[in-house]
Amino acid sequence: MKTVGRNRMGIAILYIFLSIAALVAVFPLIWIILSSFKSPGEMSSHPLAFFPKNFTWVYYDRVLNNLHFFKNIKNSLLVSLATTLISIVISALAAYGIVRFFPNAGKKMTKLLITTYMFPPILLAVPYSIIIVKMGLVNTWTGLIITYLSFSIPYAIWMLTGFFQTVPLEIEEAARVDGAGKMRVFIQVVLPIVSPGIVATAIYTFINSWNEFLFALLLINSSAKMPISVALYSLNGSEILDWGEMMAASVIVILPSIVFFMLIQKKIAGGLADGSVK
Amino acid sequence: MRTISEKYKKINKTGLLFILPAVLIVVLLLIYPIFSSIYFSFTSKHLIKTRIDWVWLDNFKFVLTNPDFYVAFYNSIKWTGLSIVGQLLIGFATALALNKIPKYSGFFRILLIIPWAFPAIVIAFTWKWIFNDVYGFMPNLLTAIGMTNQNINFFADPNFVFGTVVFINIWFGSPLFMVNILSALKTIPSEQYEAAFMDGASAWQSFWSITIRHIRGVIGLLLVLRTIWIFNNFDLLYLITGGGPSNLTMTLPIFAFKVGWGMKQLGVASAITVILLLFLLGICLLFFKLLTKWERDDR
Structure with missing residues (x-):
């Protein structure tokens, strides 16, 4: 009986701990949502009031109609999707090539690849800002996508080799005996097996491109071409009205991400634990 | 074969x-x-001027005799070390708790994962708003409950600024540790705990010899990747404090950015980033040696 009682105490403490942790994790989100609906007077006179007294849509109206935020969201979507698509195609081919055709040299290659992860973005920023200018790609999505491939492809190859290693050779052999070509085996037999891994890798790539800030700051300066991260940066909090706009813009950016994250959270976790660690 | x-x-x-x-x-x-x-890094490359001279080691000499460089280096190590330890502790503790509780673990998990979805710019806006010295929730709360006489300016006060940015980084980075450690915990076969229990092992003993042994590979990998990531991270600190006040939160990437694009000295900025890379290479070699040793021990 005594141990049961102690166990219950322990479980209660765990729930209390998790509740506090969850409160700290969630509070900022709740706070920016509530703030984005408060009138400027309310924000400055009652900084501790929780719920807005008079709901206002004024900041959302300003952000969407005066600052044309949807355009920036569209830019971000375009750049991130293109980066993800190109990265996945190139990395899936490479990961499969490494696993199937160069199993021994491949191990060393992937180890070398992961060292590129330690290249500081700021180190690449110097040559990129010079090269992209020389190529005349400043203020273009092409220029931005090229630089995003630099960090997404090595990581994607690294994650994907882990998944491709789980495909049994016998299945491919069987397909080959049936007369399928190498490319067909890859597309029709291997890819469906590793599709969960591909989805996880694609999500990772997409999120990293969506959140990228430094290269976008250096390579895009026309507001019509800016991705959302840099467009948000151009807002500044010098007046209370600006803070309202910043909160509304933040909510617009963060809500879809959070829904997306909740849907895919198990997949990303699987990415690191199932794929690359083995 | x-x-x-x-x-x-x-x-x-x-x-x-x-x-x-x-x-x-x-x-x-x-x-x-x-x-x-x-x-x-060996040239006088300038952001705008086209003339470029070979200057041998002048850039490195300039960097290594510049006190700001050492300030930034020290800050980088402090920022990375404190953040990574905090993220690991919180991530590990929440993962263990989620793995242990009988009910609602899915619900808590979803709430705890939310900070991970924040892009750097939104993290900066959100926390700058919460900690804003005039309208912010936190400084006003502390004053209202009588802990402070007047609102603290968390991003300007030298006593608080570093702790505040580290706290924000821990808030942001813990979910990644939690999610990955939790999925590693789930792969531990429960028979191992039963066997250990039969053998009379204490809870503490089976925690060390089963739990830690099983997940240290994942933890090691997370530590390597996140250490590099935090050390190289530019946007989070740049967007929250910009390196200030008076260089208190200036890390090496921000220092390189200021030299390269503020002072327009791309050659000197290159020298800083090359030093940064060499340092990271050294750290990673150490980490990888440790990881391979663990892998060997497990066999």
Whole structure:
């Protein structure tokens, strides 16, 4: 009986701990949502009031109609999707090539690849800002996508080799005996097996491109071409009205991400634990 | 096995075609830029001026005799070390708790994961708003409950600014540790705990010899990746404090950015980033040695 009682105490403490942790994790989100609906007077006179007294849509109206935020969201979507698509195609081919055709040299290659992860973005920023200018790609999505491939492809190859290693050779052999070509085996037999891994890798790539800030700051300066991260940066909090706009813009950016994250959270976790660690 | 590998040796040409696009990308987008950065670090490359001179080690001399560089270096290590320890502790503790509780673990998990979805710019806006010295929730709360006489300016007060940014980084980074440690915890076969219990092992003993042993590979990998990531991270600190007040939160990436694009000295900025890379290479070699040793021990 005594141990049961102690166990219950322990479980209660765990729930209390998790509740506090969850409160700290969630509070900022709740706070920016509530703030984005408060009138400027309310924000400055009652900084501790929780719920807005008079709901206002004024900041959302300003952000969407005066600052044309949807355009920036569209830019971000375009750049991130293109980066993800190109990265996945190139990395899936490479990961499969490494696993199937160069199993021994491949191990060393992937180890070398992961060292590129330690290249500081700021180190690449110097040559990129010079090269992209020389190529005349400043203020273009092409220029931005090229630089995003630099960090997404090595990581994607690294994650994907882990998944491709789980495909049994016998299945491919069987397909080959049936007369399928190498490319067909890859597309029709291997890819469906590793599709969960591909989805996880694609999500990772997409999120990293969506959140990228430094290269976008250096390579895009026309507001019509800016991705959302840099467009948000151009807002500044010098007046209370600006803070309202910043909160509304933040909510617009963060809500879809959070829904997306909740849907895919198990997949990303699987990415690191199932794929690359083995 | 031999026959299969021989068969595949013949078709290595196809193999090359599979990896060729990736090799091209890596060479053009990583190898070549790295070498051009190293080259620029020996030159007087300027952001706008076209004239460029070979200056030998002048940039490195300038950097290594600059007190700001050492401030930034020290801050980088402090920022990375404190953040990573905090993220690991919180992530590990929440993962263990989620794994242990009988009910609602899915619900808590979803709430705890939310900070991970925040892009750096939104993290900056959100916390700058919460900690705003005039309208912010936190300083006003502390004053209202009588802990402070007047609102603290968390991002300007030298006593608080570093702790505040580290706290924000821990808030942001813990979910990644939690999620990955939790999925590693789930792969531990429960029979091992039962067997240990039968053998009379205490809870503490089975925690060390079963739990930690099983997940230390994942933890090691997370530590390597996140240490590099935090050390290299530019946007979070740049967007929250910009390195200030008076260089108190200036890390090496921000220092390089200010020299390269503020002072327009791209050559000097290259020298800083090359030093940064060398330092990271050293740290990673150490980490990888440790990881391979663990892998060997597990066999």
